Amino acid sequence: MLWSEGAGLTGDTLGPWSVVLWLEEASALDRLADRMGIERSFDNAAGETVTASEETIRALLSAMGVEAGDEAAALALLDRLDEEEYGRALPPVVVRRAGEAVTAPVTLPHGTRTLRYTLTLESGETQSGVVGFGSLPRCRCITVGDVSYAERRLPLGKLDKAGYHTLRVETEHGAAETRLVLAPARCHLPTPMLVGEKLWGLSAQLYTLRSDRDWGIGDFGDLRTLADIAASRGAAVVGLNPLHAMFLDNPEHASPYSPASRLFLNPLYIDVTAVPEFLDDAELRREVASPEFRQALEEARASANVDYTAVSRLKLPILEKLFAAFRTSAKPERRAAFDAFWTEGGIGLERFATFQALRERFAADGKADWHQWPAEFHDAAAPAVERFGKEHSDRVAYFAWLQWLADDQLRAAAERAAELGMTIGFYRDLAVGADAGGAETWMTPQAVVDAAHVGAPPDLFNPAGQDWGLPPFHPRALRDAGYQPFIDLVRANMRHAGALRIDHAMALQHVYWIPDGNSPGEGAYVAYPMEDLLGILALESQRRRCLVVGEDLGTVPEGFRERMTEAGVLSYRVVFFEWTEDGAFKGPDEYPELALATVGSHDLATLRGWWEGDDIALKAEKGLYPADDEKEKQQVRRSADRGALVDALCAAGIALPAGFGADSPYDDALDHAVHAFLARTNAALAVAQLDDLTRERDQVNLPGTTDQYPNWRRKLSMTLEELADAPEPAAVAAILAAARPSSSPART
Template sequence: MNPAPDAQPETTVEERAALLRLCQRYGIAPDYHDIWGKHTVVPEHGLRALLRAMGVEAGDRAQVEASLRADEEAQAAQAIRAPLPPVVVFWLDAQPWTLTLQAGVRDARMHWNLVEESGALHDGDVHDFRIELPNSMSFGYHRLDLRIEVRVNESGDSPAAGSTEDRIENRLLASTLIIVAPPRCYLPPLLREGHRVWGPAVQLYALRSQRNWGIGDFNDLAKLVRLCGKHGAALVGLNPLHALFPHNPDHASPYAPSSRRFYNVLYLDVEAVEEYAHCAEARSQVMAPDFQARLRTLRSMDLVDYKAVAAVKMPILELLYGQFRRVSLTDVNPRRAQDFRAFQASGGLALRQHALFETLQEYFHRLDGEVWGWSQWSYPYRDPNSPEVAEFARTHAERVEYFEYLQWQAELQLAAVGMSSLDSRLGIGLYQDLAVSVDRSGAESWSAQDLYTQSASAGCPPDDFNLHGQDWGLLPLLPERLRARAYAPFIAVLRANMRHAGALRIDHVMGLARLFWVPRGDLPDAGAYVAYPFEHLLAILTLESQRNRCLIIGEDLGTVPDEVRQAMDRCRILSYRVLYFSRQQGGEFQAPNEFPLNALVTSATHDLATLAGFWEGRDLELRRNLGLFPNQAMRLQQLEERKRDCAQLLSALQRESLLPPDISPQPRWPLAMTPQLALAVQEYLARTPSRVLVVQLEDLFGCRDQVNLPGTVDQYPNWRRKLPLELEKWEEDGRFAELARRLAADRRQ
């Protein structure tokens, strides 16, 4: 742990003022208000630790003052060297577009050239250090070059005063990316026409079927999509599909990925890979009685056994890659080889480095099973640009290509699911989820080390569910580095996750404006909020949303600044409204007509109790058994609050004439959730004016235990619980059809 605040020497008023100025320069807020409205001052040791995490020395007064001076000098030098910032944002509905230079070269003529993405050219002179940009630009990413007129002699040097042996040259002074953003995010035609839609949300791994290999896969997802189309759903919600860790399948959280640009290959349907039909060895192994027995065991389990699933899938996938090399890469099937080479080319350096990371991590993990990430590799291999890494890539080229092949198969199978959603006329299609950031040990943090700090984690302050706050173990992006890269990594992540999606949920959308950083090795109470270039990130989000025809939902639970919610409303980013938290001032549940239009509504989330679990107090029982309450008084308080919540929900249903006849509006605790009561809750949400309703499948099927229990790692089977019913039996079971019938009636009104 870092030293506690009382271990720090006392600072004077002047010293603290200097520290706060330095924090302000780097966007670190010295205080905040928690979810209960309590004002919290960040301890000084936390502020200093976060400055260090940004590469700024602030250990004592001398270092703080030196860092302030260095920053002022760097800003002054940068303004002279590059009078344009790396990125400038304009909104399509906010003209005129005028760009003012940060600094100028006196007594010199300057000229600008603008190249639009379309190739259209514009130019002009700089007047009074201002550039008036053409109002004909469409939204997109455009490049502006600023040139200065310089006199040079024949040798290329600036001539002596009065020399006549010279010529005029226009030298490049600065370049900047001009982002012209549409005012609002994309809205699908169904929603533009005023329809209110619904769809289920599923944890993909949780799908059971009679043919999968112990984990829900892309084939199961396609079946669910077709079923939803048949019953009038407009979308299918998913957990993040991000790449995890093949060497450690039990690292199962989709919100702590290795990379957000690539896929979790355990979701592959092995038998749907084209090579499977032509690989006799693979088919022989799969059809062997002992292998089939293993598959039956994996399917029958109530929890996903990730390690056992990987043990059956990965060896067969290796055989299929071998078949691909023997056939497609030897001119027997040139079409497929060409498709693969095109995929590699489109994936570029990012794909190559991801596959190289997988190969390196596999190599070092086999040498030492305790090697969990790249920071434990032999030192030269920690640098993706080192000669040793280049040599490793050369000598392990086939293995690197194997991991590229897996990503190719995942891309093909998810693309097929996307096409299935179109064929099934879902209206929106796949509703995917984007995690806040990445795990510190993974591919993205290795290949882009300059973008992330390794000395802090993203997290959150204390709240009702996590009384000590949270450290998510995810790496925060460095705002200044992201801006210097013209946000290219952020753009790439958005595009990767929108490619086959009709809607995208931005987890912890507040992170576009500010993110809570926790110093590494310290507790969350030493953390602070760090500001991000919200307007720039918001502009990019609206632009990519329109280009990819992708609806955007922002998860805005908890303490969210007013300016974030106002911007979401202005840019048509749907709010994320959860029934449990949708209350009036007196604690009563909001009436359906009090919910907002531009919102997605749902009964719960993966981090909260299921409807049955909430009703029975199952989550409170779990937290008690696992010692997650700080004291008995807190547990009893939350139990009493839960009893009131349940009574208030019954009253809300009764006001809407939705209370089932066999349910008393004044029941005795403990309560039991019934199928009809669960449907009544979904009907209640269906009556809201909100554009989208998402039904958690755990609620439909009466699951008592929640998907993820925050605050636990190994004490609870997070991200492993399967749904109780095989996909093939849903129609016969009738609950999904009945849900669809009732919601369709309410949503059409």
């Protein structure tokens, strides 16, 4: 293997002599790990360098389908990768910045004479040319087996039109095509942010909403009501938990961060009584009004926690009857709207709906996970799957119809928010992964890695590390697919949204992989093509005029936040985590401008729970502390943290009652002061949690637990009707609105 032209293994970071020295010193296993994107070391939260073991590296390579049992095997694999890469004239995808001079890498055998190229834009416009391959700028040369290749840069000139284009080249060796993505430099920012206006809003877990008309869970009708309340107070945005599709056959699988698919919506959020067919069906309305149904409904409504099983038993049978009514007597415009939705959804919606029908069939035999299905159903494009879909077309149509209802009701709520003048509207949340046994992995199994899980390394807050049990994207497979799975995810979750929050945004740069069967401490980071993914994110953001927020908590790589800022992605800043080096809370002026600031998050205690130390007692009760004396240590630290918070409020000039201190009870004065602090931060967007406005004590999720705590179930203590008239939530909203008055009458 020969390298030339100073071509480093990671771009231009290594000169030719550095490359030669590295090749001589590194083992074949190390070189293979680097080639596959495995980061062999990282700095942890304590500033210590952690190096992945050889066993971990081999396990992760194996998870990627690369078996390197010894040095000879690793060398053979490196040669095979060279053959695959350099035997291809064009890479599967090229991402460049629009408005700049664009080049594309072309790799061909030495001696190639003439190269013809055609660039076809999304619009259908074309440009073409003929060049001598030997006259193009050379990047590097390589010999694979008996063939010598040259990689050269094909100049395409300055290209201004952002979008997904196609580049085709033809030589005496044949033809090749690639997707050429031209991306803007930055994500979309609303006009008020661009001119320095500070906005505010609320965040809510949709399922926690209660109302006088709910069916045991917050729904899209309640979301519309919440938009009414928020807009009337001057809020620019309502933030939501992931609305991803879950498992209808297993409703108690409740975490929105472990969904069946991130491409579709959870039908349990459908407001049944708002479905037009319900209003037209007198018999069905009589059933819902029956004493038996009303009793079950009132029990589900009165429960302090969402009983997902009860909600499913209430909603799904009624929805099935509504679908039957739709099939026989829907108005023509309703049928046309559904047909248009199904056509727009294409093969993705068809396969998702087919998966739902298949899972329903096999779950009855105790084989809900698609990996347990007969092999002929493992491939979404298999003939057996197609036959099943045709044989059960009514059932497939039912699941597609549920998606149409959910999408239409979310659309109506979003349009209502826009009509009311909310500058952003809803922000949706994109989970970092999907459940291994769900529709998303079944539809694109080649894009994910089954034998590894996404997680986090041990840190100060989680000494044992975290295993989230989610299969990661395979970075090479993602690139080979032209990034289409990522594009589909972004598009689906920007739908009917003015902003998108990306959970664990560091996954754009690297993801912590844990080999199957290993502990979280036995994992390693795997790199992803961040610049390419950022470019696609910016392109979709601009096209959909959708703000992007990157949740950047935890172990943040050096330079990551700065790069996100350059790309116009808002940093996610939680007051509880914003500390100075000398152990004080950061003041409002120390928050970056391009940020979303909030007091807490769904994984933390509420403001009241934090102040009263309920989270510490809860963790001790559930056995989450590694040592017997850890509870006492945490209580001492929390007392100091409360004092630091009081000091930060005073330093910001926010008045508290005389004598108020770290040992004072939680009250309205503290609540108002903390939200005044939030409102004064330099962040472009300040978001108050609805849980804090309703003074909840219990947090909605306790990380590190499964069935030991009712995660993702706790409802709000107030109904929306009560919230609209309650003085304390109104007072907090007034504090935020006074500090961040909106001058924008509508979304821009």
